[in-house]
Amino acid sequence: MLSLSWRTLRARWSAFVGTFVALGLGVCLLATTGLTLAGTSGDPHPPIWYADADLVVVGPDRLTVTVDPEQAAGTESDPGTESGSGTRREPGTESNPGTAPESEPEPKTEQRNLRRPGPVPADVPARLARVPGVAEVVPDRWVPVDLDGANLARPWSSAALRPYPLVEGAAPTAADQVVLTAPTTRRPGDRVVAQTPVGPRELTVSGVVATGPPAVYLGDAVLADWAGGRIDAVGLRLAGAASGHPAIEDRVRASAAGLRVLAGNQRGAAEPDPDAAPLADAVSLLGMTATVAVFVSIFVVAGTFSFAVAQRRREFALLRTTGATPRQVRRLVLGEALAVGVLAALAGCLLSAVTAPPFASWLVRAGFAPEGFTARFSPWPLLGAAGAGVLVALLGVWVAARRAARVRPVEALREASVDSRIMTAGRWVSGLIFLAGAGAVLAAVPAVGSADGLALTLMVALLALVATTLLAPVVVPVLIRLLGWPLRGTSGELARSSALRAVRRSTATAAPILITVGIAATVLAATATLRENERRAVQDRITASALASASGPVGLADETVAALRRTPGVRAAVPVRNTELYVGSGDSLGEHPARYVGTGIEQVLRLPVLSGSLADLTLDVTRPDGGTGPASRTGPDTSPGPDTSPGPDTRSGPDTSPGPGAEIGVATVAVSRSTGWRVGTELPAWLADGTPVRLRVAAVLADSLDLDGSLLLPWELAARDGPRRGADAVYLAGGALADLAPVVAAGGGHVVGIGEHLAATTAEQDRGNRLALFAVLGMALLYTGVSIANTLFMATADRVREFAVLRLAGATPRQVLRMVGAESFLVGLLGVTLAAVVTVAMLAGLRAGLADLVTSPRIVVPWLPLGAIAICCVTVAISAGLASAALALRTPAVRLAAVRE
Structure with missing residues (x-):
């Protein structure tokens, strides 16, 4: 049968062109996304800052939590008691030691990648210095600054680990001296102002080092103070004879248990990566693009294959009457699909090598990827795309082949002349399952807000469109009669009658239009609706009169916030x-968005407190003597940083093993109602760098779209979270902008009225959303546009004998073309209508979900782009139908009537 499949493919190559094109473009789409995604990963870059270090010790980059399943099985606690996985068990409440071991639940371990590496404990450098073979130990700190184009400050001692010597001046010897990195216009003796986490500082340039990564160098004591005692890395130089000796590395790892010890090119992973955030955005965006690409390619290719096989029902019927078994028919069709799939996969992979680099360049220009980012050739994305293409070809043809091979010969001959029952039990069940899935995901969209709403909106759209396509034959006849009612004349009647007589063909040709318009409409409308309602929620939420924003990575220091509070007329200045x-919580480890907020947040934001009080947001710091007390600090934090003393954590709830430091203490928190936590509930938590902290719920807020379920934490805790920096913004109540502007400018920021801030933020977010949607939908919509033309060409080419009968019955070529144009318009309108139904249903469900989060939710439909996409799709359908019919009509009617099927 494989040899027969190959001969059939060669003899009837024109019948497989449409399938080949659809499959090849689908593989190209997948491979292009895969090659671009491969550009976000790669081997660690060679060390730059630590090129002269033999080993580098850094904090953990992964959080490992062991969850106690027994706690998750307990009942919900009353207010004021602890619950969930963070429950503290009093001594003596453990399970009976005599209990059989097999009755105890197995511990569950969860891991999360930390957003920032954890700190190195303060006693580690001293321990490493005692390791035999270690010649030099250099603690390193990374402090954000804004000075002369550099955004990072490091201690001068760390300069010994990098190969960039002084080219001018001398090392810093005083607290107010700084060394800059070339190229710079500054010279030794120049005075400069640096924005730092402790406020603006005037410094004197003492020297300049050779061109290297942008950074500035200050005295070790100054950096230790600015960093709050935090150590970010430790560089080690080994004795000459010990350098590279595995035993030395083993001893270093033993002394730095729980930390990462990096050697060779792995040392580059210890250096701050300025491209990490843009690459994370690119990965997220490409992940959504890949999801859409996979769905669209599978859907279009499977539909094209099924339609192509349905067109050959008479051929299969003849094979059955000549003695072919159902198994042989299936093998014949699968062999053809395999051959087409392999050829199309090769073509698609070759084409992706041309399309991937321009797509990666567009991501850079749009700001979704860092400078220098490009697609990376790797065999794995190509092999994955090619394998997916072949698999899609086989799966797409399998159902149709089984259906054609299962009928008896006489029934197959009868099936070849008319459409059989399309809505099988399997199609009904599958359609309803996808429909239920779309409804379930749609219910979760409002809860996540617009930040993550795009990903869920895509999921809803894909599920709903699959369900609609599967269930479409139920309503297609009714829609054809309604939409075709205005068609008048002989051509219009014939077009409507032809579409009704061949529901399978009408559904198959309308499917690409449904997908194209449906994805665009649901995603664009839902995203615009979420953004508009979030904007309105933010506008209603903010009661502040102005907002001060940081212009750089340093943020607005506590010193600047204090100066704003002293400005005449200012009633409140609240950092966030x-x-x-x-x-x-329970038996899982969740990642939550959070915001540090200063005292008086209720004076600048209208927060919906259901229970508890925001005035209770405080931090009780665990002291070395075991006592606790509220942290009343309002100025810069000069404490030595998080407690890093080693020691086991005796809590019976989730635990890190090992953690980056001892638990800070207990921080009260405000949570949204959707978390299910109540006032008084205590939970174990970890900051973004893995530092453990205990949370106690002080207030519960009503769910809100603009808050995105964020947890509100006391501002004092911010000083313990990662590299020290200031506030992202400061909400201001009262004060004139003319008085506030110089204070904020001195602190490295700018201040605007709330109205101007909201307008600028909305414009920037809208631009980002438009570009993201273009990246996610652009290639997919282009591909489905080509598939519309491809499907119409296949459908029209299969009707040459029908055209011949019409011509022999007296119809002119113009009348036939009018009929084909009218039917193509009707099918295009059918696809657009089905897409509109899906969009309306989705927006109705979205509005119902928003009703609990926003007062008077508003639906926003971007009519201009949606109308343009719909018109383009219908135009492509009409043009493809007319073009293929015109080509067929060039052959005389008598010859067309004799064309074999």
Whole structure:
């Protein structure tokens, strides 16, 4: 049968052109996304800052939590008691030691990649210095600054680990001296102002080092103070004879248990990566693009194959009457699909080598990827795309082949002349399952807000469109009669009658239009609706009169915030900063968006407190003597940083093994109602760098679209979270902009009225959303546009004998073309209508979900782009139908009537 499949493919190559084109473009789409995604990963870059270090010790980059399943099985606690995985068990409440071991639940371990590496404990450098073979130990700190184009400050002692010598001046010897990195216009003796986490500082340039990564160098004591005692890395130089000796590395690892010890090119992973955030954005965006690419290619290719096989029902019927078994028919069709799949996969992979680099360049120009980013050739994305293409070809043809091979010969002959029952039990069940899945995901969209709403919106759209395509034959006849009612004349009647008589063909040709318009409409409308309602929620939320924003990575220091509070007319100046928090609850470890907020947040934001009080947001710091007390600090934090003393954690809930430091203490937190936590509940948590902290719920807020479920944390805790920096923004109540502007400018920021801030933020977010949607949908919509033309060409080419009958019955070529044009318009309108139904249903469900989060939710439909996409799709359908019919009509009617099927 494989040889027969190959001969059939060669003899009927024109019948497989449409399938080949659809499959080849689908593989190209997948491979292009895969090659671009491969550009975000690669081998660690060679060390730059630590080129002269033999080993580098850095904090953990992964959080490992062991969850106690017994706690998850307990009942919900009353207010004021601890619950979930963070429950503390009092001594003596453990399970009976005599209990059989087999009755105890197995511990569950969860891991999360940390957003920032954890700190190195303060006693580690001293321990490493005692390791035999270690000649030099150099603690390193990374402090954000804004000075002369550099955004990072390091201690001068770390300069010994990099190969960039002084080219001018001398090392810093005083607290106010700084060394800059070439190229720079500054010279030794120049005075400069640096924005630092402790406020603006005037410094004197003492020297300049050779061109290297942008950074500035200050005295070790100054950096230790600015960093709050935090150590980010430790560089080691080994004695000459010990350098590279495995035993030395083993001893270093033993002395730095729980930390990462890097050697060779791995040392580059210890250096701050300025491209990490843009690459993370690119990965997220490409992940969504890949999801859409996979769905669209599978859907279009499977539909094209099924339609192509359905067109050959008479051929299969003849094979059955000549004695071919159902198994032989299936093998014949699968062999053809395999041959087409392999050829199309090769063509698609070759084409992706041309399309991937321009797509990666566009990501850079749009700001979604860092400078220098490009697609990376790797065999794995190509092999994956090619394998997916062949698999899609086989799966796409399998159902149709089984259906054609299962009928008896006489029934197959009868099936070749008319459409059989399309809605099988399997199609009904599959359609309803996808429909239910779309409804379930849609219900979760409002809860995540617009930040993550795009990903869920895509999921809803894909599920709903699959369900609609599967269930479409139920409503297609009714829609054809309604939409075709205005068609008048003989051509219009024939077009409507032809579409009704061949529901399978009408559904198959309308499917690409449904997918193209449906994805665009649902995603664009849902995203615009979420953004508009979030904007309105933010506008209603903010009661502040102005907002001061940081212009660089340093943020607005506590010193600047204090100066703003002293400005005449200012009633409140409340700093805020965004972060992430890992919280153990139940038997899982969740990652939550969080915001550090200063005292008086209720004076600048209208927060919907359901229970508790925001005034209770505080941090109780664990002291070395074991006592606790509220942290009343309002100025810069000069404490030695997080407690890094080693020692086991005796809590019975989730635990890190080992953690980056001892638990800071207990921080109260405000949570949204959707978390299910209540006032008084205590939970174990970890900051973005893995530092453990205990949370106690002080207030519960109503769910809100603009808050995105963020946890509100006391501002004092921000000083313990990662490299020290200031506030992202400061909400201001009262004060004139003319008085506030110089204070904020001195602190490295700018201040605007709330109205101007909201307008600028909305414009920037809208631009980002448009570009992201273009990246996610652009290639997919182009591909489906080609598939529309491809499907119409296949459908029209299969009707040459029908055209011949019409011509022999007296119809002119113009009348036939009018009929084909009218039917193509009707099918295009059918696809657009089905897409509109899906969009309306989705927006109705979205509006119902938003009703609990926003007062008077508003639906936004971007009519201009959606109308343009719909018109383009219908135009492509009409043009493809007319072009293929015109080509067929060039052959005389008598010869067309004799064309074999």
